[in-house]
Amino acid sequence: GAVVSQHPSWVICKSGTSVKIECRSLDFQATTMFWYRQFPKQSLMLMATSNEGSKATYEQGVEKDKFLINHASLTLSTLTVTSAHPEDSSFYICSAISVRTEAFFGQGTRLTVV
Amino acid sequence: DAKTTQPTSMDCAEGRAANLPCNHSTISGNEYVYWYRQIHSQGPQYIIHGLKNNETNEMASLIITEDRKSSTLILPHATLRDTAVYYCIVRETGNQFYFGTGTSLTVIP
Numbered sequence: 001g002a003v004v005s006q007h008p009s010w011v012i013c014k015s016g017t018s019v020k021i022e023c024r025s026l027d028f029q030a031t032t033m034f035w036y037r038q039f040p041k042q043s044l045m046l047m048a049t050s051n052e053g054s055k056a057t058y059e060q061g062v063e064k065d066k067f068l069i070n071h072a073s074l075t076l077s078t079l080t081v082t083s084a085h086p087e088d089s090s091f092y093i094c095s096a097i098s099v100r101t102e103a104f105f106g107q108g109t110r111l112t113v114v
Numbered sequence: 115d116a117k118t119t120q121p122t123s124m125d126c127a128e129g130r131a132a133n134l135p136c137n138h139s140t141i142s143g144n145e146y147v148y149w150y151r152q153i154h155s156q157g158p159q160y161i162i163h164g165l166k167n168n169e170t171n172e173m174a175s176l177i178i179t180e181d182r183k184s185s186t187l188i189l190p191h192a193t194l195r196d197t198a199v200y201y202c203i204v205r206e207t208g209n210q211f212y213f214g215t216g217t218s219l220t221v222i223p
Binding site: 091107108 | 152159215
Protein backbone atom coordinates (compact mmCIF):
# COMPACT_ATOMS: atom_id res chain seq x y z
CA GLY A 1 0.00 0.00 0.00
CA ALA A 2 0.91 3.65 -0.23
CA VAL A 3 3.18 5.17 2.40
CA VAL A 4 2.37 8.16 4.57
CA SER A 5 5.06 9.33 6.96
CA GLN A 6 4.63 11.52 10.01
CA HIS A 7 7.35 13.33 11.87
CA PRO A 8 8.07 13.38 14.72
CA SER A 9 6.74 10.11 16.16
CA TRP A 10 6.64 11.66 19.59
CA VAL A 11 7.34 15.05 21.09
CA ILE A 12 7.38 16.57 24.54
CA CYS A 13 7.01 20.32 24.81
CA LYS A 14 6.55 22.92 27.48
CA SER A 15 3.21 24.54 28.06
CA GLY A 16 2.83 27.70 25.97
CA THR A 17 5.13 26.65 23.17
CA SER A 18 4.15 25.62 19.63
CA VAL A 19 4.73 22.26 18.00
CA LYS A 20 4.76 21.43 14.29
CA ILE A 21 3.90 17.98 12.98
CA GLU A 22 4.68 17.01 9.40
CA CYS A 23 2.78 14.57 7.23
CA ARG A 24 4.24 13.40 3.94
CA SER A 25 2.92 11.12 1.25
CA LEU A 26 6.05 9.34 0.08
CA ASP A 27 5.00 7.59 -3.09
CA PHE A 28 1.91 9.39 -4.33
CA GLN A 29 0.49 12.85 -4.69
CA ALA A 30 -2.14 13.55 -2.06
CA THR A 31 -4.95 15.75 -3.22
CA THR A 32 -6.47 15.74 0.24
CA MET A 33 -5.06 15.22 3.70
CA PHE A 34 -6.94 14.73 6.95
CA TRP A 35 -5.81 15.40 10.50
CA TYR A 36 -7.16 13.41 13.43
CA ARG A 37 -6.73 13.46 17.18
CA GLN A 38 -7.11 10.41 19.40
CA PHE A 39 -7.30 10.40 23.17
CA PRO A 40 -6.53 7.22 25.17
CA LYS A 41 -9.08 4.45 24.67
CA GLN A 42 -11.13 6.58 22.30
CA SER A 43 -11.66 6.55 18.57
CA LEU A 44 -10.09 8.89 16.05
CA MET A 45 -11.72 12.30 15.91
CA LEU A 46 -11.47 14.21 12.64
CA MET A 47 -10.06 17.69 13.21
CA ALA A 48 -9.75 19.12 9.73
CA THR A 49 -9.54 18.43 6.02
CA SER A 50 -6.97 20.12 3.87
CA ASN A 51 -6.67 20.34 0.12
CA GLU A 52 -3.44 21.36 -1.54
CA GLY A 53 -3.22 25.08 -2.05
CA SER A 54 -6.39 26.01 -0.21
CA LYS A 55 -7.45 26.71 3.35
CA ALA A 56 -8.25 23.80 5.61
CA THR A 57 -11.82 23.01 6.57
CA TYR A 58 -12.17 22.48 10.30
CA GLU A 59 -14.68 20.28 12.07
CA GLN A 60 -17.08 21.87 14.49
CA GLY A 61 -15.47 22.63 17.81
CA VAL A 62 -11.89 22.61 16.50
CA GLU A 63 -10.15 25.98 16.87
CA LYS A 64 -8.53 26.94 13.59
CA ASP A 65 -6.30 29.53 15.24
CA LYS A 66 -4.94 26.95 17.63
CA PHE A 67 -4.44 24.13 15.16
CA LEU A 68 -2.83 25.68 12.10
CA ILE A 69 -2.80 23.52 9.01
CA ASN A 70 -0.71 24.17 5.94
CA HIS A 71 -0.91 22.05 2.81
CA ALA A 72 1.62 23.71 0.58
CA SER A 73 2.31 20.83 -1.78
CA LEU A 74 0.78 17.58 -2.96
CA THR A 75 3.11 15.61 -0.71
CA LEU A 76 3.29 17.66 2.49
CA SER A 77 0.86 18.93 5.08
CA THR A 78 1.75 20.35 8.47
CA LEU A 79 -0.22 20.74 11.67
CA THR A 80 1.01 23.31 14.17
CA VAL A 81 -0.38 23.20 17.69
CA THR A 82 0.04 26.77 18.91
CA SER A 83 0.42 27.73 22.56
CA ALA A 84 0.10 24.12 23.59
CA HIS A 85 -1.39 23.22 26.96
CA PRO A 86 -1.53 19.91 28.81
CA GLU A 87 -5.08 19.26 27.55
CA ASP A 88 -3.66 19.25 24.00
CA SER A 89 -1.64 16.16 24.85
CA SER A 90 -2.91 13.50 22.50
CA PHE A 91 -2.10 11.18 19.61
CA TYR A 92 -2.27 13.12 16.33
CA ILE A 93 -2.68 11.17 13.09
CA CYS A 94 -2.72 12.31 9.49
CA SER A 95 -4.04 10.55 6.44
CA ALA A 96 -3.79 11.21 2.73
CA ILE A 97 -5.78 10.25 -0.33
CA SER A 98 -5.19 10.62 -4.01
CA VAL A 99 -7.22 9.56 -6.99
CA ARG A 100 -7.73 6.21 -5.34
CA THR A 101 -10.62 6.02 -2.92
CA GLU A 102 -8.91 4.64 0.16
CA ALA A 103 -7.00 6.77 2.63
CA PHE A 104 -3.61 5.86 3.98
CA PHE A 105 -2.56 6.86 7.46
CA GLY A 106 0.65 7.99 9.05
CA GLN A 107 2.05 6.24 12.08
CA GLY A 108 0.89 9.03 14.38
CA THR A 109 2.59 11.59 16.62
CA ARG A 110 2.26 11.40 20.36
CA LEU A 111 2.31 14.89 21.83
CA THR A 112 2.89 15.42 25.53
CA VAL A 113 2.65 18.95 26.89
CA VAL A 114 4.21 19.46 30.30
CA ASP B 115 -20.42 11.66 11.99
CA ALA B 116 -20.01 7.91 12.05
CA LYS B 117 -22.95 6.09 10.50
CA THR B 118 -22.02 2.59 11.59
CA THR B 119 -22.68 0.35 14.57
CA GLN B 120 -20.24 -2.34 15.63
CA PRO B 121 -19.95 -4.62 18.66
CA THR B 122 -17.58 -3.19 21.23
CA SER B 123 -15.42 -6.28 21.50
CA MET B 124 -14.99 -9.82 20.20
CA ASP B 125 -12.72 -12.77 20.83
CA CYS B 126 -11.51 -15.27 18.28
CA ALA B 127 -9.40 -18.40 18.61
CA GLU B 128 -6.12 -18.36 16.75
CA GLY B 129 -6.40 -20.11 13.39
CA ARG B 130 -10.16 -19.72 13.22
CA ALA B 131 -12.06 -17.28 11.06
CA ALA B 132 -12.91 -13.94 12.64
CA ASN B 133 -16.22 -12.52 11.49
CA LEU B 134 -16.71 -8.88 12.38
CA PRO B 135 -20.19 -7.44 11.77
CA CYS B 136 -21.11 -3.87 10.99
CA ASN B 137 -24.52 -2.24 10.67
CA HIS B 138 -24.97 0.74 8.37
CA SER B 139 -28.71 0.91 7.89
CA THR B 140 -28.71 4.51 6.64
CA ILE B 141 -26.08 3.98 3.96
CA SER B 142 -26.78 5.84 0.73
CA GLY B 143 -26.31 4.56 -2.78
CA ASN B 144 -23.02 6.38 -3.36
CA GLU B 145 -21.35 5.38 -0.10
CA TYR B 146 -18.68 2.74 0.06
CA VAL B 147 -18.01 0.49 3.04
CA TYR B 148 -14.41 0.67 4.26
CA TRP B 149 -12.62 -1.34 6.88
CA TYR B 150 -9.52 -0.22 8.73
CA ARG B 151 -7.77 -1.60 11.76
CA GLN B 152 -5.59 0.03 14.37
CA ILE B 153 -3.01 -1.79 16.36
CA HIS B 154 -2.16 -0.12 19.64
CA SER B 155 -0.39 3.24 19.27
CA GLN B 156 -0.14 3.03 15.49
CA GLY B 157 -1.97 4.71 12.65
CA PRO B 158 -4.95 2.87 11.12
CA GLN B 159 -4.20 0.33 8.42
CA TYR B 160 -6.40 -0.03 5.35
CA ILE B 161 -7.92 -3.50 4.97
CA ILE B 162 -10.58 -3.53 2.27
CA HIS B 163 -13.52 -1.64 0.84
CA GLY B 164 -16.52 -2.27 -1.36
CA LEU B 165 -19.67 -0.74 -2.77
CA LYS B 166 -22.15 -3.57 -3.20
CA ASN B 167 -20.30 -6.64 -4.40
CA ASN B 168 -18.37 -8.91 -2.08
CA GLU B 169 -14.66 -8.24 -2.14
CA THR B 170 -11.59 -10.29 -1.28
CA ASN B 171 -7.93 -9.44 -1.03
CA GLU B 172 -4.86 -10.90 0.61
CA MET B 173 -5.91 -9.67 4.03
CA ALA B 174 -9.64 -10.28 4.27
CA SER B 175 -13.02 -10.74 2.66
CA LEU B 176 -15.87 -8.26 2.78
CA ILE B 177 -19.43 -9.50 2.57
CA ILE B 178 -22.08 -6.84 1.96
CA THR B 179 -25.74 -7.76 2.25
CA GLU B 180 -27.95 -7.26 -0.76
CA ASP B 181 -29.77 -4.33 0.83
CA ARG B 182 -26.34 -2.90 1.84
CA LYS B 183 -27.54 -2.23 5.36
CA SER B 184 -24.89 -4.40 6.93
CA SER B 185 -21.58 -6.02 6.16
CA THR B 186 -19.15 -8.52 7.62
CA LEU B 187 -15.38 -8.45 7.55
CA ILE B 188 -13.88 -11.92 7.52
CA LEU B 189 -10.31 -12.68 8.52
CA PRO B 190 -10.06 -16.28 7.32
CA HIS B 191 -7.35 -17.54 9.65
CA ALA B 192 -6.85 -15.18 12.55
CA THR B 193 -3.37 -14.84 14.04
CA LEU B 194 -2.23 -13.14 17.22
CA ARG B 195 -1.07 -10.20 15.09
CA ASP B 196 -4.66 -9.59 14.06
CA THR B 197 -5.48 -8.39 17.57
CA ALA B 198 -6.52 -4.77 16.98
CA VAL B 199 -9.45 -2.37 16.88
CA TYR B 200 -11.38 -2.77 13.64
CA TYR B 201 -13.28 0.18 12.23
CA CYS B 202 -16.11 0.02 9.71
CA ILE B 203 -16.66 3.30 7.88
CA VAL B 204 -19.16 4.35 5.24
CA ARG B 205 -18.07 7.13 2.99
CA GLU B 206 -18.93 8.74 -0.30
CA THR B 207 -15.98 9.37 -2.59
CA GLY B 208 -14.57 12.81 -1.94
CA ASN B 209 -15.93 13.03 1.58
CA GLN B 210 -14.24 12.63 4.93
CA PHE B 211 -13.58 9.42 6.85
CA TYR B 212 -15.41 9.50 10.18
CA PHE B 213 -14.49 6.82 12.67
CA GLY B 214 -16.94 5.20 15.04
CA THR B 215 -16.03 3.28 18.15
CA GLY B 216 -14.92 0.14 16.32
CA THR B 217 -14.63 -3.46 17.50
CA SER B 218 -11.74 -4.51 19.68
CA LEU B 219 -10.78 -7.98 18.42
CA THR B 220 -8.68 -10.18 20.64
CA VAL B 221 -7.19 -13.30 19.08
CA ILE B 222 -6.68 -15.92 21.74
CA PRO B 223 -3.89 -18.52 21.51
